[in-house]
Amino acid sequence: MYQSNYRGWLGRLWHWVFLSLCSLIFLLLIGPLLVIIPLSFNADSYFTFSEGMLRLDPEAFSLKWYREILHTPNRPGSHGSEWASAAWTSLYIGICATLIATALGTVAAIGLSRPEMPYRRIIMAFLISPMIVPIIITAAGIFAYYSKYHLAYTDLGIILAHAVLGTPFVIIAVTATLTGFDTQYLRASYSLGARPIKTFARVVLPLTFPGIMTGALFAFVTSLDEIVVVIFLASEEQITLPRLIWSGIRQEITLTILAVATIMVTLSVLILISVELLRRRTERYLAPQSANRA
Numbered sequence: 001m002y003q004s005n006y007r008g009w010l011g012r013l014w015h016w017v018f019l020s021l022c023s024l025i026f027l028l029l030i031g032p033l034l035v036i037i038p039l040s041f042n043a044d045s046y047f048t049f050s051e052g053m054l055r056l057d058p059e060a061f062s063l064k065w066y067r068e069i070l071h072t073p074n075r076p077g078s079h080g081s082e083w084a085s086a087a088w089t090s091l092y093i094g095i096c097a098t099l100i101a102t103a104l105g106t107v108a109a110i111g112l113s114r115p116e117m118p119y120r121r122i123i124m125a126f127l128i129s130p131m132i133v134p135i136i137i138t139a140a141g142i143f144a145y146y147s148k149y150h151l152a153y154t155d156l157g158i159i160l161a162h163a164v165l166g167t168p169f170v171i172i173a174v175t176a177t178l179t180g181f182d183t184q185y186l187r188a189s190y191s192l193g194a195r196p197i198k199t200f201a202r203v204v205l206p207l208t209f210p211g212i213m214t215g216a217l218f219a220f221v222t223s224l225d226e227i228v229v230v231i232f233l234a235s236e237e238q239i240t241l242p243r244l245i246w247s248g249i250r251q252e253i254t255l256t257i258l259a260v261a262t263i264m265v266t267l268s269v270l271i272l273i274s275v276e277l278l279r280r281r282t283e284r285y286l287a288p289q290s291a292n293r294a
Contacts, residue, residue: 033265040065040258047253065259083260086244093155093240094223097162101219104163105170106212110204112171113178124175128168135228138165143232153235161229166219173218177211210278217271217278224264 043062044050052060069083108127112120130138142161143152151157185207189199205212227242234243241260248257 036258037262037265040255040262042255045255047255047258065255066263068254068256069259069263082239083241083244083256086239086241089238090224090240090242093158093162094220096159097166097223098216098220100159100163101166102170102212102216105167105215105219106174106208108167109171109174109178110200110208113175113181124171127171130165131168135165139229139232142229146233152233153238155238158230158233158238161233162223162226163219165226165229166222169218169222170212170215173215174208174211177208181207210281214275214278217275221268221271224267 038053039047039049041061041063042050042053043060043064050060070081111117112124112127117123139161142164146152146157146161151160181204185203186199189203194202225242227240227246230238230240230243231246234240239247241264245257245260248254
């Protein structure tokens, strides 16, 4: 950060105080990850850094906890690893919930972006309420409602609940993309005789694709990380990764949990990088439109 030579002592003091505060906040946010990731390679079965790890001794590091993910025996009567089975369940629920949330959120965002839509602010506030209402209240309400229709303790119920939690992210991402959308493309499409469905498929969908994908990635991460709703709605056989991690911490603490957490962190980082690339692509697309309107 450039520091001007013309600043007084007060300006220089604030400069270093600001840097210290930013560093402290960054450390508080990233600190747990700085502990979890190296400990997942610990050759010993302890949640502490051994003397060998502090000396950077190669023998103190091991991949056995990552191999344990694939070789941990599953429940009696089933085959494969318990962690692999939980990962498959999380991916299955996450992908299905993401598809539903993406479809619903995209349609809702397009409808809310139309100027003739009545009560847009009220509807928008209602649709994004799952992001604002405490998750424990949302989970209790979903459980009470789904129990009446026999959706509790079913895969469909968990998928629909995760779709409810992921839809607001899609709505916000797609709405942000539609803010800079040039409606002249729609008028040109209609003037050439295209029907609304064809206009959506050929014009709206390609131009809003970065926002749709951004919302879908956030919806997937939300589903992959959700545990409160799973505790309310899932049966004993429906074990997701967050639920298995929570059970492992309460019953049997092993460094396999840290290995799984490291994999999930890596996946989240890759998703965030994808979101950033999509954001930059959207900015490159919107820049020429803004210049043309100006």
